[in-house]
Amino acid sequence: MDASYKPEHIEQNAxxxxxxxxxxxxxxxxxxxxxxxxxxxxxPSGQLHMGHVRVLTISDVxxxxxxxxxxxxxxxxxxxxxxxxAENAAIERGVPPAKWTYKNIxxxxxxxxxxxxxxxxxxxxxxxxxxxxxxxxxxxxxxFEKGLVYRKxxxxxxxxxxxxxxxNEQVIDGRGWRSNALVERREIPQWFMRxxxxxxxxxxxxxxxxxxxxxxxxxxxxxxxxxxxxxxAFDVKGEDVPLTVFTTRPDTLLGVTYMAVAAEHPLAQKTAxxxxxxxxxxxxxKRTQAAEAMLETMEKKGMPLGIFAIHxxxxxxxxxxxxxxxxxxxxxxxxxxxxGHDARDWEFADKxxxxxxxxxxxxxxxxxxxxKGPYVDYGIVVNSxxxxxxxxxxxxxxxxxxxxxxxxxxxxxxxxxxxxxxxRQRYWGAPIPIIYCDDCDAxxxxxxxxxxxxxxxxxxxxxxxxxxxxxxxxxxxCPKCGKAxxxxxxxxxxxxxxxxxxxxxxxxxxxxxxxxxxxxxxxxVDQYTGGIEHAILHLLYARFFQKVMRDFGLxxxxxxxxxxxxxxxxxxxxxxxxxxxxxxxxxxxLIEKYGADTVRLFMMSTAPPEMSLxxxxxxxxxxxxxxxxxxxxxxxxxxxxDAVAVEPKSLDDKQRALRRxxxxxxxxxxxxxxxxxxxxxxxxxxxxLLNAIKRFDDSSGAGxxxxxxxxxxxxxxxxxxxxHVCHELWHALGHESAAVNEGWPVLDxxxxxxxxxxxxxxxxxxxRSRILVAADADSDSIxxxxxxxxxxxxxxGDKTVRKTIVVPGRLxxxxx
RNA sequence: GCCCGGGUGGCGGAAUUGGUAGACGCUACGGACUUAAAAUCCGUUUUGCGAAAGCAAGUGCGAGUUCGAGUCUCGCCCCGGGCACCA
Numbered sequence: 001m002d003a004s005y006k007p008e009h010i011e012q013n014a015x016x017x018x019x020x021x022x023x024x025x026x027x028x029x030x031x032x033x034x035x036x037x038x039x040x041x042x043x044p045s046g047q048l049h050m051g052h053v054r055v056l057t058i059s060d061v062x063x064x065x066x067x068x069x070x071x072x073x074x075x076x077x078x079x080x081x082x083x084x085x086a087e088n089a090a091i092e093r094g095v096p097p098a099k100w101t102y103k104n105i106x107x108x109x110x111x112x113x114x115x116x117x118x119x120x121x122x123x124x125x126x127x128x129x130x131x132x133x134x135x136x137x138x139x140x141x142x143x144f145e146k147g148l149v150y151r152k153x154x155x156x157x158x159x160x161x162x163x164x165x166x167x168n169e170q171v172i173d174g175r176g177w178r179s180n181a182l183v184e185r186r187e188i189p190q191w192f193m194r195x196x197x198x199x200x201x202x203x204x205x206x207x208x209x210x211x212x213x214x215x216x217x218x219x220x221x222x223x224x225x226x227x228x229x230x231x232x233a234f235d236v237k238g239e240d241v242p243l244t245v246f247t248t249r250p251d252t253l254l255g256v257t258y259m260a261v262a263a264e265h266p267l268a269q270k271t272a273x274x275x276x277x278x279x280x281x282x283x284x285x286k287r288t289q290a291a292e293a294m295l296e297t298m299e300k301k302g303m304p305l306g307i308f309a310i311h312x313x314x315x316x317x318x319x320x321x322x323x324x325x326x327x328x329x330x331x332x333x334x335x336x337x338x339x340g341h342d343a344r345d346w347e348f349a350d351k352x353x354x355x356x357x358x359x360x361x362x363x364x365x366x367x368x369x370x371x372k373g374p375y376v377d378y379g380i381v382v383n384s385x386x387x388x389x390x391x392x393x394x395x396x397x398x399x400x401x402x403x404x405x406x407x408x409x410x411x412x413x414x415x416x417x418x419x420x421x422x423x424r425q426r427y428w429g430a431p432i433p434i435i436y437c438d439d440c441d442a443x444x445x446x447x448x449x450x451x452x453x454x455x456x457x458x459x460x461x462x463x464x465x466x467x468x469x470x471x472x473x474x475x476x477x478c479p480k481c482g483k484a485x486x487x488x489x490x491x492x493x494x495x496x497x498x499x500x501x502x503x504x505x506x507x508x509x510x511x512x513x514x515x516x517x518x519x520x521x522x523x524x525v526d527q528y529t530g531g532i533e534h535a536i537l538h539l540l541y542a543r544f545f546q547k548v549m550r551d552f553g554l555x556x557x558x559x560x561x562x563x564x565x566x567x568x569x570x571x572x573x574x575x576x577x578x579x580x581x582x583x584x585x586x587x588x589x590l591i592e593k594y595g596a597d598t599v600r601l602f603m604m605s606t607a608p609p610e611m612s613l614x615x616x617x618x619x620x621x622x623x624x625x626x627x628x629x630x631x632x633x634x635x636x637x638x639x640x641x642d643a644v645a646v647e648p649k650s651l652d653d654k655q656r657a658l659r660r661x662x663x664x665x666x667x668x669x670x671x672x673x674x675x676x677x678x679x680x681x682x683x684x685x686x687x688x689l690l691n692a693i694k695r696f697d698d699s700s701g702a703g704x705x706x707x708x709x710x711x712x713x714x715x716x717x718x719x720x721x722x723x724h725v726c727h728e729l730w731h732a733l734g735h736e737s738a739a740v741n742e743g744w745p746v747l748d749x750x751x752x753x754x755x756x757x758x759x760x761x762x763x764x765x766x767x768r769s770r771i772l773v774a775a776d777a778d779s780d781s782i783x784x785x786x787x788x789x790x791x792x793x794x795x796x797g798d799k800t801v802r803k804t805i806v807v808p809g810r811l812x813x814x815x816x
Numbered sequence: 817g818c819c820c821g822g823g824u825g826g827c828g829g830a831a832u833u834g835g836u837a838g839a840c841g842c843u844a845c846g847g848a849c850u851u852a853a854a855a856u857c858c859g860u861u862u863u864g865c866g867a868a869a870g871c872a873a874g875u876g877c878g879a880g881u882u883c884g885a886g887u888c889u890c891g892c893c894c895c896g897g898g899c900a901c902c903a
Binding site for chain 1: 830832839843855898900
């Protein structure tokens with residue numbers, strides 16, 4: 001054994017062993033207990049960043065730990081290879097997106113190998129390959145047949161100068177990032193997947209996802225936003241078609257003092273034809289971004305249309321406004337406003353001098369002043385004629401019955417969740433397999449003509465998609481009638497690829513089907529790990545796809561991910577590390593300087609996985625120092641010769657104390673890694689044990705035996721975190737086997753036993769003393785011993801002891 | 817604006833079920849070794865008072881529940897994530 005720690009050499013040895021022995025390549029063995037451990041696959045942006053290293057290390061620690069528990073572990077890796085950065089690189093550097101992407105993948109694959117992750121590389125996936133995306137094109141055509149996809153108009157950010165659709169990210173302060181032109185909202189036809197058909201199941205199944213964090217489930221529940229209410233029609237004076245609105249608060253119906261419609265609403269459009277000021281306002285409404293956060297925070301503006309609706313109960317005339325905060329794509333494009341009991345309506349009414357009336361009063365009888373602000377809680381109906389005195393449920397019931405009888409409305413369930421728009425007007429994505437025929441309309445590409453291959457050798461200018469300039473791509477025959485037709489040039493949202501890749505890892509080479517019987521062995525994923533930023537969109541789309549695949553008979557699983565761990569972001573200067581912000585730290589430098597184990601150890605010991613991790617260059621040194629100390633301790637131990645096996649009965653007090661520490665450490669690390677996923681405290685516990693070994697000065701045979709046991713334990717419990725050095729140290733400690741194939745160390749309960757324990761004594765809740773009591777002492781003797789303590793006596797003085805609270809093994813609290 | 821997190825020493829964090837606040841690590845400072853530096857080792861490191869024993873204060877702010885609150889409840893402030901075309 002070398003006297004000093006030389007990571008480069010050690011790490012190469014370990015990697016070569018794992019590769020040569022193919023230890024991470026797994027098949028479908030029905031006799032073994034499978035464990036599918038997965039991280040959200042990376043986008044090949046160029047080089048790994050710290051966020052990747054963090055999530056990949058977390059997952060690798062879990063995978064290696066489960067392996068040591070005897071599980072048959074699958075940990076695959078692949079590339080989420082379509083996306084905007086490849087197009088941006090193409091614009092900036094003139095490199096075709098495909099070439100850029102493949103180059104990045106090659107480089108990043110090397111980095112992953114260098115970090116020692118235990119992947120089954122035979123299953124590597126790359127989503128920009130036709131053999132991958134052909135199956136999502138296939139699924140899309142099946143969904144088309146089932147009516148799960150459809151085409152409708154929806155809003156995009158339009159850059160009028162670059163003549164391009166912009167992502168929300170590419171709009172900065174309402175202007176195009178490259179052209180600096182004011183961005184407009186524009187409606188174009190796009191393809192949608194009917195995720196709302198699964199809204200109830202997606203919502204209800206959350207209750208059974210016990211392995212998911214509550215915060216993520218809550219976010220998804222709120223996102224789906226199921227609400228029960230009433231859809232009702234208001235007649236409009238001088239119009240044949242009534243105005244339909246949805247409300248969750250029919251109890252406030254008599255408080256409606258105005259209504260508002262979207263700029264794109266037919267009533268607004270019609271009015272604009274005669275009134276130039278309305279037309280100008282509608283134009284102004286278009287000059288905003290499509291993002292919801294923008295709509296919610298911008299100044300609420302509106303204009304009266306001069307049209308009136310008739311209140312269905314009071315018969316009063318209600319003014320109709322056009323407003324910038326009402327969206328045509330949301331519900332019916334019209335809302336009823338109850339300024340007395342809704343915050344946004346109140347603000348708008350207050351600004352425009354619209355009447356505010358109170359129709360709800362608090363149930364507890366307290367009084368409120370509606371002129372000072374809205375009262376939004378449930379209460380008792382007032383000022384509403386025959387509805388007065390009813391509570392929310394009674395009012396809903398009464399109004400629903402009345403309108404259902406009149407044929408004017410109905411009870412209905414509304415969702416905040418909208419159908420998933422999958423069309424992107426971009427080049428670097430999977431082509432949407434549709435052919436447009438003048439006679440047959442939109443026709444899905446037949447199975448035998450799939451995949452629709454994206455041409456990779458293109459010139460990319462950034463103005464529109466190159467596919468639109470390529471007749472060899474878009475010219476096609478109609479699959480139905482054979483007439484000359486035109487291929488769809490839009491591509492899929494990249495969330496489509498990431499919505500099913502987890503299943504494809506089970507059978508990456510399947511040429512005959514999207515998924516085969518191997519999917520049944522590996523799915524669902526037992527442990528899924530990824531960034532909290534994916535809590536809603538990616539995870540909801542993946543759950544949706546899983547249910548679609550199940551309903552098509554491709555899978556038996558209802559849910560794709562049994563356990564979910566959402567890791568916090570790696571921040572720098574208080575913000576998410578991202579290329580866009582230019583605040584990334586390159587892990588490569590650190591790996592080259594200190595080795596992979598140091599980087600892995602640093603990431604795992606610095607913060608618990610869920611918490612965001614503020615990057616700092618300090619601390620990597622500390623991890624490296626620990627590895628050097630560990631190396632040195634093993635070296636010094638083995639240099640003194642062989643150690644005999646521990647004989648627990650013949651140990652003295654100090655030897656027994658070190659052995660207790662060893663087994664306490666095994667217990668703590670098992671719990672921290674296996675149950676709590678708190679790798680930072682697991683590492684801290686192992687460090688404490690090493691510190692105890694260093695303080696332990698005993699070269700007797702029995703002394704060396706407990707040191708050997710302690711070092712064996714440290715090496716095994718840390719081997720998931722720092723696998724390379726542990727591979728080497730395990731051999732150095734005299735073991736023939738490879739650490740990667742070892743079982744997890746076994747806890748000896750008897751080693752934990754203690755004769756006496758220290759407990760604290762409080763007087764009135766304040767710490768006053770510590771006493772040593774027998775481990776099996778009863779409450780009475782503990783409180784007697786506590787009251788006899790000098791400092792306790794000082795604080796009790798001549799006051800009467802009112803009671804003493806004894807928490808066995810922890811504390812005594814004397815109350816005076 | 818709405819939804820979800822977070823806020824504890826100089827710093828990252830620990831405190832698992834309401835029971836010793838600050839484990840472990842970093843930084844800084846002092847010391848040993850060295851011609852010197854690096855590396856390594858030893859010590860100190862929440863603040864205030866004190867020679868020490870010890871005492872007082874202290875977990876973003878303000879209230880509350882409790883024998884006891886970093887942990888639970890209510891009201892605020894600040895920071896981060898998401899908001900449907902970044903991935």
